[in-house]
Amino acid sequence: MNVNNFRFNLGGKEYVPLMIGGMGVNISTTELALSAERLGGIGHISDAEVMHVCDQLFGTSYTSDKRRKYADNINNPDKSSIQFDLELLAEAQKRYVTHTVSQKSGNGGIFMNCMEKLTMNNSAATLKVRLEAAMDAGIDGITLAAGLNLRTLDLINDHERFRDVKLGIIISSVRALSIFLKRAVRLDRLPDYIVVEGPLAGGHLGFGPEDWKNYDLRSIVAETIEFLKKENLDIPIIPAGGIFTGTDAVEYLEMGAGAVQLATRFTISREAGLPDEVKQHYINSIDEDVVVNTASPTGYPMRMLKQSPTLQYAMRPNCEGLGYLLDNSGKCAYIEAYHQAMGSKGPNERLSVNGPTCLCTGMARYDCWTCGSTVSRLKETTNRLPDGTWQLPSAEEIFLDYLLSEDHAIRRPALEKQF
Numbered sequence: 370m371n372v373n374n375f376r377f378n379l380g381g382k383e384y385v386p387l388m389i390g391g392m393g394v395n396i397s398t399t400e401l402a403l404s405a406e407r408l409g410g411i412g413h414i415s416d417a418e419v420m421h422v423c424d425q426l427f428g429t430s431y432t433s434d435k436r437r438k439y440a441d442n443i444n445n446p447d448k449s450s451i452q453f454d455l456e457l458l459a460e461a462q463k464r465y466v467t468h469t470v471s472q473k474s475g476n477g478g479i480f481m482n483c484m485e486k487l488t489m490n491n492s493a494a495t496l497k498v499r500l501e502a503a504m505d506a507g508i509d510g511i512t513l514a515a516g517l518n519l520r521t522l523d524l525i526n527d528h529e530r531f532r533d534v535k536l537g538i539i540i541s542s543v544r545a546l547s548i549f550l551k552r553a554v555r556l557d558r559l560p561d562y563i564v565v566e567g568p569l570a571g572g573h574l575g576f577g578p579e580d581w582k583n584y585d586l587r588s589i590v591a592e593t594i595e596f597l598k599k600e601n602l603d604i605p606i607i608p609a610g611g612i613f614t615g616t617d618a619v620e621y622l623e624m625g626a627g628a629v630q631l632a633t634r635f636t637i638s639r640e641a642g643l644p645d646e647v648k649q650h651y652i653n654s655i656d657e658d659v660v661v662n663t664a665s666p667t668g669y670p671m672r673m674l675k676q677s678p679t680l681q682y683a684m685r686p687n688c689e690g691l692g693y694l695l696d697n698s699g700k701c702a703y704i705e706a707y708h709q710a711m712g713s714k715g716p717n718e719r720l721s722v723n724g725p726t727c728l729c730t731g732m733a734r735y736d737c738w739t740c741g742s743t744v745s746r747l748k749e750t751t752n753r754l755p756d757g758t759w760q761l762p763s764a765e766e767i768f769l770d771y772l773l774s775e776d777h778a779i780r781r782p783a784l785e786k787q788f
């Protein structure tokens with residue numbers, strides 16, 4: 370039995386039941402998402418820091434223009450005056466989504482991961498623009514993540530694609546799901562799919578910094594299936610977090626999941642956005658390198674490699690250019706920590722900021738090495754080359770391994786010749 374024995378039916382369309390999860394900032398690139406789409410599955414892009422991503426991809430200057438506009442504010446701990454220009458935000462979002470969906474060539478789908486915790490100093494207005502611009506540009510689906518808000522559906526319920534775009538949510542407990550569904554029922558717009566993300570996932574976790582160890586994906590999936598059955602709701606669920614082999618995936622599909630969401634194994638694919646040397650760090654990592662910490666100023670725990678350069682940051686906050694994590698009153702936990710550290714630093718002392726990191730910068734520079742808990746097993750999935758580095762597999766090789774392998778076997782990519 371392998372994954373290819375199953376299909377994922379979503380709104381009358383059949384997909385291969387493999388979904389590559391959103392990985393901001395531009396780790397799940399256009400190319401990575403397209404490789405899933407080409408093979409009949411679903412690939413995500415992420416709209417995290419989309420204006421910065423456009424600057425990198427298309428040579429626009431959204432970030433430097435914004436930094437220049439607010440240059441006088443750079444030393445001010447009060448960032449409430451910094452606002453994103455909503456027209457430019459819409460322009461960037463459309464550009465990025467159009468760039469991706471216009472290259473579709475298969476039968477799969479291109480979805481967008483949208484983290485609601487990117488509150489951008491104006492949460493409702495910026496979120497509305499992000500969602501509407503993505504729908505205008507032809508995104509197939511939107512996965513609402515990190516910071517799920519009950520009012521999100523209200524923001525877009527007058528958009529012409531509100532009922533046609535596939536809408537999904539990421540939850541880590543039945544409790545969060547049932548609260549969201551109450552709101553969705555009132556709008557007569559249930560989610561089309563539910564990603565159930567367990568405690569072993571990468572990125573931000575929907576559990577406490579310590580209590581994540583008390584949970585396991587299989588139990589949450591079973592409870593979710595039970596809950597939906599009791600409520601008479603037929604919504605496909607998509608487990609995520611720690612699914613490392615095709616056989617792991619089959620076990621969830623046999624339990625009744627519609628598809629599975631995967632990420633960590635694809636971080637080292639040639640198509641993923643991380644720089645090659647960071648991919649090597651991922652593959653070389655050992656269990657002891659993986660930590661769940663509270664360095665993210667969002668307040669959510671995050672899993673990452675303890676060698677992540679962002680954990681050493683002591684830099685002036687860069688909210689004038691970035692500022693994606695500013696809450697609605699222009700605050701971010703890193704700004705406070707930075708100014709506190711500046712205030713207590715002796716004249717010849719090196720600045721050291723304890724606690725939160727500047728995650729906007731950390732993610733933009735690929736200095737935050739977030740990963741799922743299986744990262745230390747990536748060695749099992751590829752070949753060591755004669756020069757000691759690891760071969761980076763293509764996304765297609767990883768996807769096909771998930772699709773076709775059996776008995777927890779992992780097919781390594783064909784050995785690449787080094788000259």
Ligand SMILES: Cc1cc2nc3c(=O)[nH]c(=O)nc-3n(C[C@H](O)[C@H](O)[C@H](O)COP(=O)(O)O)c2cc1C
Pocket residue numbers: 389390391392393394396415417482484514515539566569570571572573609610611612630631632633634636739740741742743
């Ligand atoms: C490098 C990396 C970045 C991620 N970034 C995001 C993100 O921006 N938004 C999100 O909702 N989930 C994010 N995730 C979570 C994944 O989308 C996915 O649900 C989860 O990691 C799947 O588990 P696995 O990594 O064990 O396969 C990220 C995961 C990784 C590994």
